[in-house]
Structure formats: C-alpha cells, structure tokens
Amino acid sequence: VLNTFLSEVVQLSLPEEQKVSITTVTVGLSAVLTCAIQGTLRPPIIWKRNSITLNFLDIEDINDFGDDDSLYITKVTTVHMGNFTCHAHGYEELYQTHILQVNVPPVIRVYPETQAQEPGVSASLKCHADGIPNPKITWLKNGIDITPKLPKQLTLLANSTELHISSVRYEDTGAYTCIAKNEVGVDEDISSLFVEDSARKTHAAVANILWREEGLSVGNMFYVFSDDGITIIQPTDCDIRRQIKPDERIVGSYEEMCPRGEGESTQYCIWASAVNVRDKYIYVTQPSQNRVLTIDIQTQKVMQSIQTDPVPVRLHYDKSHDQVWVHSWGDMQKSLPTLQVITEASGGETHHTIRTLIERVDDFFIPPTNLIINHVRFGFVFPKSEPAIHKIDLETMTRIETISLKNYSCIPQNMAYTHLGGYFFVQCKVTSLASPLTQIIIDSVTDSVVGPNSDVSGTPYISPDGRYLISTDERGNMIRVQTITFQGKIKLKFDLQTNLHVADLAFQTSFSEGNQYSIYTTSQSQTDVLYVELSTGRMNILKNLKDPISSQDWPWSSHNRIVMDSGLFGQYLITPSKESLFIINGRQNILHCEVSDIKRGNTVVWVGDV
Ligand SMILES: *[C@@H]1O[C@H](CO)[C@@H](O)[C@H](O)[C@H]1NC(C)=O
Ligand SMILES: *[C@@H]1O[C@H](CO)[C@@H](O)[C@H](O)[C@H]1NC(C)=O
Ligand SMILES: *[C@@H]1O[C@H](CO)[C@@H](O)[C@H](O)[C@H]1NC(C)=O
Numbered sequence: 001v002l003n004t005f006l007s008e009v010v011q012l013s014l015p016e017e018q019k020v021s022i023t024t025v026t027v028g029l030s031a032v033l034t035c036a037i038q039g040t041l042r043p044p045i046i047w048k049r050n051s052i053t054l055n056f057l058d059i060e061d062i063n064d065f066g067d068d069d070s071l072y073i074t075k076v077t078t079v080h081m082g083n084f085t086c087h088a089h090g091y092e093e094l095y096q097t098h099i100l101q102v103n104v105p106p107v108i109r110v111y112p113e114t115q116a117q118e119p120g121v122s123a124s125l126k127c128h129a130d131g132i133p134n135p136k137i138t139w140l141k142n143g144i145d146i147t148p149k150l151p152k153q154l155t156l157l158a159n160s161t162e163l164h165i166s167s168v169r170y171e172d173t174g175a176y177t178c179i180a181k182n183e184v185g186v187d188e189d190i191s192s193l194f195v196e197d198s199a200r201k202t203h204a205a206v207a208n209i210l211w212r213e214e215g216l217s218v219g220n221m222f223y224v225f226s227d228d229g230i231t232i233i234q235p236t237d238c239d240i241r242r243q244i245k246p247d248e249r250i251v252g253s254y255e256e257m258c259p260r261g262e263g264e265s266t267q268y269c270i271w272a273s274a275v276n277v278r279d280k281y282i283y284v285t286q287p288s289q290n291r292v293l294t295i296d297i298q299t300q301k302v303m304q305s306i307q308t309d310p311v312p313v314r315l316h317y318d319k320s321h322d323q324v325w326v327h328s329w330g331d332m333q334k335s336l337p338t339l340q341v342i343t344e345a346s347g348g349e350t351h352h353t354i355r356t357l358i359e360r361v362d363d364f365f366i367p368p369t370n371l372i373i374n375h376v377r378f379g380f381v382f383p384k385s386e387p388a389i390h391k392i393d394l395e396t397m398t399r400i401e402t403i404s405l406k407n408y409s410c411i412p413q414n415m416a417y418t419h420l421g422g423y424f425f426v427q428c429k430v431t432s433l434a435s436p437l438t439q440i441i442i443d444s445v446t447d448s449v450v451g452p453n454s455d456v457s458g459t460p461y462i463s464p465d466g467r468y469l470i471s472t473d474e475r476g477n478m479i480r481v482q483t484i485t486f487q488g489k490i491k492l493k494f495d496l497q498t499n500l501h502v503a504d505l506a507f508q509t510s511f512s513e514g515n516q517y518s519i520y521t522t523s524q525s526q527t528d529v530l531y532v533e534l535s536t537g538r539m540n541i542l543k544n545l546k547d548p549i550s551s552q553d554w555p556w557s558s559h560n561r562i563v564m565d566s567g568l569f570g571q572y573l574i575t576p577s578k579e580s581l582f583i584i585n586g587r588q589n590i591l592h593c594e595v596s597d598i599k600r601g602n603t604v605v606w607v608g609d610v
Contacts, residue, residue, distance in 0.1 A: 012039035024101040033071040035086035043089040045069035050450040079422025082488025105185025106131035107371045111569040116194040125163040125191040127178035130371040135180035159514030219610030225271040226601035235572035238593035252304040271603040272556040275317040285312040356397045360384040365415040382412040416460035421488030425460040472502035503561040508586040522561040546577035576601040
C-alpha cells in the first residue's frame with residue numbers, strides 16, 4: 001500500500017538550459033510553444049502572459065492547448081511578441097519562459113515616385129523601410145546595382161534611405177529601384193528621375209511633373225483653420241496658395257462657411273478638430289455651429305455641412321472602415337457627450353451622421369495605422385468619470401467589453417498603442433493633487449491590465465513605427481523616453497528635465513539615420529519649442545516662437561499649441577502662436593519662416609501628394 005502511494009508523488013523537472021527558450025516566427029504563420037516541464041503524473045500545464053493565465057480565457061488566435069498542453073498561436077502578429085511562461089498546475093515555482101520573437105518582412109515607400117529636374121540642381125530619392133529585423137537597403141539604377149561602386153556625384157545618406165545627387169546631369173535620368181531586404185523577405189519600388197531642360201518640356205510626363213512642381217498642384221501643403229478662415233500654405237517657400245474667407249459659401253447649401261454670430265461685429269470662424277480623408281477630403285468641426293464641414297481638396301471648396309450633436313470637438317478618421325468618428329460634448333459643460341459616425345467618408349455622396357449607442361463618452365481612442373499595421377478593428381471609449389475603458393468594435397460600432405481600471409483607481413484620460421507586444425498605455429486623470437500619477441499598461445492579447453508603467457506618468461505618445469514611447473508629464477517637469485524592443489520589452493532610454501509644460505508633440509523621421517526619429521514639443525505657456533533626437537538624446541531649443549494661444553482661448557483640448565509634421569517624407573513642421581504660424585525646417589532643425597496675421601490657427605491638416 002505504501003509503495004503505490006509513494007509512486008503517485010508528483011516529480012517534475014526542467015533542464016536548466018531550457019528555463020528560457022527563444023522562438024522566432026514570421027508574422028502570419030503559426031507557432032507552437034511546448035512546455036519542457038516533464039515528470040510523472042504531471043498536472044495540466046498552465047500558460048501565462050504578463051502574469052495573466054491564458055488557459056481559461058477565450059482568446060482569438062490562441063485557442064487550442066493540444067494533447068500535450070502546448071500553446072498554439074494560429075496566426076502570429078507583432079502583438080504576440082514577448083514572454084509566455086508555463087508551469088504545471090499547482091507547482092508555480094518551477095516555470096519555463098518562452099520568449100517569442102516575431103519577424104516581419106520589409107514594407108517600403110519611396111518618394112517621390114517621379115520627379116523632373118533641370119541639369120545642375122540637386123535631387124533626392126527617398127526610401128523608407130519598416131520590418132523586423134531592420135531591413136538593409138540597396139539601390140539599382142535601370143536594373144543595375146549601384147551601391148557597391150557609387151558614381152561620384154551620388155551619396156547614400158541615413159543608412160541608404162536617401163540617395164542624394166548633388167548636381168544632376170542628363171545621364172542621371174533613370175528608374176531607381178530601392179530594395180529593402182531582411183531575413184524573412186524583400187520589398188522594392190521605383191523612384192524615377194527625369195533630367196530635362198524645362199524650356200524644352202518635350203516629354204509629356206516631364207511637363208506634367210514640372211507643372212506639379214511649379215506649385216500648380218493642391219498637395220504637399222498645410223491646410224490651416226483659423227479665425228480668418230482656411231489658409232493653404234506651401235511650406236517650402238512659405239507661400240499662401242489660397243485663403244478661403246469666412247463668408248465664402250458652402251457649395252451644397254449656399255450657407256456661409258462661418259456665419260456671423262449674433263451681435264458680433266466681425267465675422268470669424270471657430271474650429272476645433274480636422275482630419276484628412278485619403279488626401280481627398282478634409283473633415284473639420286465647427287463646435288459653435290454643431291456641424292462638420294467637408295472640404296474637397298482637388299477643388300479647394302467647402303462642399304457640405306453635416307449636422308452633428310451639439311459642440312462637436314474631436315474627429316478621428318478610421319481608415320480601415322472609411323469612417324469619421326465625431327465626439328461631441330452636448331454643451332460647453334460636457335454634460336451630454338456622444339459619439340457619432342459618418343460612414344463612407346471618402347465617397348462623394350451626401351453625408352450624415354449615425355448615432356452610436358455608446359453614451360457618456362468622455363473621450364475615445366482609435367489606434368493609428370502604419371506601414372505594418374493597415375487594419376484596425378477596435379477602438380476604446382473612456383466612460384465619463386469611471387475607472388474603466390470600453391472596447392468597441394469599429395465595424396458594428398458597439399461595445400464588446402469593459403476593462404476595469406478600478407484596482408488602480410484610474411480614470412482614463414489619454415491612451416497610446418504600440419503593435420510591438422500589443423501594449424496600450426493609459427494615462428490616468430489627476431483627480432486631486434494627492435492622487436498618484438500613473439500610466440497603466442494593458443495587454444491587447446488578453447485585454448487585461450498588466451500593471452503600472454513603472455513610475456512613468458504623463459501623456460503617452462508612440463512613434464509611427466511603434467518603437468518609442470514618449471511620456472510628457474504636464475504637472476512635473478519630465479519627458480521620459482522608453483523603447484519597446486523586438487522582444488516586447490519596455491525599457492527606459494533616457495529622461496529629460498524640462499519646465500516646458502508640453503502642449504503637443506510631433507515625430508520627425510531622422511535625416512541622419514534610418515529607422516530613427518526626433519521629436520518636437522511645444523509648450524502650453526512658453527515661446528520655446530524643444531527638439532530631441534531620440535537615438536542619442538541630443539537636444540536643442542528653438543527660441544522666441546511667440547506666445548501660444550491661451551488655454552482660455554482654446555477650450556477644446558489641452559493641446560493649446562499643436563505641432564504637426566508633414567508625413568513620412570516631409571521635412572517641415574508647423575506650429576501656431578496666438579496670431580501667426582511658424583514653419584520649422586525639420587531637416588536643418590531651424591526656424592524656416594513665420595506667416596503672420598493668422599489668428600488661432602490651431603487646427604491643421606497636412607495633405608500629401610494628391
Ligand atoms: C545605421 O548606421 C549606423 C552607423 O553605421 C548603425 O549604427 C545603425 O545600426 C544603422 N541603423 C540601421 C537601422 O540599420
Ligand atoms: C482587483 O484586485 C482584486 C484583489 O487583489 C482581484 O481579486 C481582482 O481580480 C482584481 N481585478 C482586476 C480587474 O484586476
Ligand atoms: C522575458 O523573460 C526574460 C527571461 O526571464 C526576461 O529577461 C525579460 O525581461 C522578459 N521580458 C518581458 C517582456 O517581460
């Protein structure tokens with residue numbers, strides 16, 4: 001009897017060299033993680049990620065634990081990167097860690113697709129590549145690799161992401177192919193250069209390009225919404241290309257764009273938020289008119305006014321579903337906040353809003369798309385004064401889940417997302433001076449709270465490639481820079497002491513190194529703009545950019561002085577002061593120009609190639 005009893009004692013073992021195991025999988029494929037804990041009468045295996053047990057959760061793509069208790073991920077994405085641990089039920093001390101690395105084949109964009117230059121001027125061909133590991137870039141000219149033996153007047157800059165020709169000659173005309181390659185794939189695209197005397201304009205294609213470059217185009221401009229209407233600015237030469245005045249008529253209804261308020265002596269506009277819809281339309285809110293206007297970019301005309309709930313203050317364009325989300329306050333006290341949706345936003349037909357059943361919306365967050373992530377399915381809503389966030393299905397516009405933040409007494413205020421490891425960073429509201437300042441991390445694989453982001457507080461901003469998290473603490477005087485590694489680890493990179501009281505932040509792609517960024521931050525109360533190179537921490541201050549719009553004059557958000565970049569390949573940024581606009585040259589990191597006499601131009605949209 002004793003013998004049988006003894007033989008039933010559980011004995012488990014895990015070879016030392018298997019305590020940590022690294023698995024590398026390519027995105028889109030499946031992965032099987034097998035627990036190396038062995039032993040007689042081994043109890044069932046429990047799998048965890050960020051201390052959350054996976055076995056009893058109903059998780060899409062992780063749904064089958066197999067006969068041998070292996071963990072199956074049916075379609076790996078970058079959100080799965082990070083650690084999965086396993087242990088036998090009831091024996092938590094003995095556990096194995098699987099580090100899952102996810103490789104992503106390169107995805108590239110070149111710019112420009114075509115360009116025409118006259119002999120003797122300089123030309124740049126750019127290629128931006130994302131992928132894991134970092135792709136290596138090579139260039140072909142008319143099919144022949146030019147990287148090994150570069151002609152004299154050509155230079156490769158920023159890890160070959162830019163091919164610079166100092167003085168173009170006729171024979172530089174050609175099709176330049178950028179090839180980006182890493183361990184798991186390759187992507188390529190062509191940037192064409194025509195060198196031709198503009199006087200001749202023989203080639204129809206060249207004539208077309210020259211026409212565009214002479215500025216007869218409507219793209220590659222900032223559209224600024226201010227008290228004075230809409231100002232369309234070409235940043236290279238700081239030129240105002242068009243001014244749409246407050247009394248200009250809306251095409252669809254023949255109403256004035258900005259009707260004169262009762263008893264007002266001057267006619268001026270009030271705007272809060274604008275979005276670019278596929279470089280075709282701009283949607284912009286007029287909070288005091290309870291409406292959204294659409295602007296046709298090609299004709300530069302105000303097309304339609306769409307009635308919304310009272311006081312619409314924030315828009316988001318959901319590219320994946322071609323919908324514009326409209327957040328309205330109901331009144332200036334924000335007592336009846338709602339969320340509405342305008343569907344088929346890039347279509348030409350007459351638009352209207354659809355009411356969602358989501359109520360008491362304090363604010364909302366929809367993760368951005370980037371080169372690697374081009375479809376977003378879920379958004380998040382912050383219910384008014386509640387320590388929770390609602391997860392919503394963007395397609396059906398309904399709530400599917402509520403994630404409680406009660407354990408952290410966290411009333412959400414802002415959110416950011418990185419597809420690397422699938423982390424959400426939630427900034428909690430400061431409810432009293434004594435309340436702790438924190439950011440909470442949520443794992444998008446399990447929709448569970450992981451815990452606080454160490455001792456980081458402030459507004460989270462994520463770089464377009466998901467690799468940097470910048471937190472700006474408005475109350476304290478700190479900017480913290482963290483990185484998210486390809487193993488899903490969040491690491492402190494450096495802290496910056498500043499008394500800036502950050503109003504807004506923009507990312508600028510680096511001109512000296514591939515896959516790198518710098519940031520520009522504006523201040524809520526001061527005239528300086530801070531620039532920081534993220535790879536080195538090197539910083540600089542652009543001084544005397546005049547006073548920001550006061551927060552009383554900007555009730556719509558805490559961003560009383562925005563700063564906006566000009567896209568992946570742009571080199572200009574724009575930031576308004578009270579009564580003018582400043583354009584910054586992000587390549588040379590200097591002030592480029594001031595455009596005066598534009599009041600409260602704090603709503604801006606960049607329109608790229610049209
Ligand atoms: C770019 O080049 C620098 C210096 O040669 C190197 O340290 C860095 O790793 C490279 N970056 C990428 C993304 O390849
Ligand atoms: C909150 O904390 C309690 C007690 O520690 C725990 O039982 C519960 O699961 C936690 N809830 C959430 C949503 O994390
Ligand atoms: C994963 O586990 C390794 C080994 O224990 C550890 O060094 C690393 O910090 C963990 N990573 C994360 C994202 O927790």
